Amino acid sequence: MNLTARHWLGLTDEHIQPIDDIHGLEKATKHAFLAMQDAAHADNIDLQLVSSFRDFKKQLSIWQRKWIGELPLYSIENELINGAKLDDLAKIHAIMSWSAMPGGSRHHWGTDFDVFDRDSSKRSKKPFQLISQEYQPGGPCYELNCWLNERASEFGFIRPYASYNGGVAPEAWHLSYEPVSSQIVNSLDIVALHQQIEKTEIGGKATLLRHLEALFKRYTLNGGAA
Numbered sequence: 001m002n003l004t005a006r007h008w009l010g011l012t013d014e015h016i017q018p019i020d021d022i023h024g025l026e027k028a029t030k031h032a033f034l035a036m037q038d039a040a041h042a043d044n045i046d047l048q049l050v051s052s053f054r055d056f057k058k059q060l061s062i063w064q065r066k067w068i069g070e071l072p073l074y075s076i077e078n079e080l081i082n083g084a085k086l087d088d089l090a091k092i093h094a095i096m097s098w099s100a101m102p103g104g105s106r107h108h109w110g111t112d113f114d115v116f117d118r119d120s121s122k123r124s125k126k127p128f129q130l131i132s133q134e135y136q137p138g139g140p141c142y143e144l145n146c147w148l149n150e151r152a153s154e155f156g157f158i159r160p161y162a163s164y165n166g167g168v169a170p171e172a173w174h175l176s177y178e179p180v181s182s183q184i185v186n187s188l189d190i191v192a193l194h195q196q197i198e199k200t201e202i203g204g205k206a207t208l209l210r211h212l213e214a215l216f217k218r219y220t221l222n223g224g225a226a
């Protein structure tokens with residue numbers, strides 16, 4: 001399928017195929033994911049989706065809840081931040097360290113998703129939180145993390161947020177199907193995103209629009225704080 005701005009902005013789900021009741025991925029990504037999941041199972045790793053396709057509306061609702069303080073804001077070091085004390089731009093940076101702007105999430109693409117080791121997390125008897133420690137030595141997803149380091153590329157997957165470049169906090173759990181997502185990266189156009197944000201009711205809109213291109217490069221593309 002030829003992916004257009006409507007797809008990568010998350011305005012449609014017509015490029016998404018269901019995997020189960022909750023999750024869906026773009027067709028080629030889905031096949032590669034299922035093959036990788038089988039290979040992981042053969043190595044006794046219960047590789048499961050935490051999060052897959054998310055549309056613009058869902059991403060907007062996460063943004064808004066963080067903007068008004070209904071959901072907490074965290075620093076890169078995972079410390080709670082008081083959003084009420086921040087100016088608009090600082091608040092935008094705080095949100096975007098952990099959550100993309102609507103229209104600027106790789107989860108819109110259907111090529112990107114988050115994974116965890118379900119069995120191992122259950123065995124750990126602690127509620128799963130999707131935090132870095134869980135993927136580090138001693139954590140329930142450490143073995144999965146090591147397995148992905150060795151094997152994910154065989155199936156076409158890369159980790160765009162593996163290291164911190166001054167943008168998104170490191171996300172060992174976020175995978176992207178490179179054969180399709182690299183095509184999307186090449187077709188992204190800031191004008192379409194600008195138009196979409198302009199007609200959206202969103203907290204921090206004026207500031208967001210003023211800094212849109214820099215924010216998009218720094219966070220969505222994880223290009224670092226240039």
Ligand SMILES: [Zn+2]
Pocket residue numbers: 051107112113114171173174175
């Ligand atoms: Zn993710």
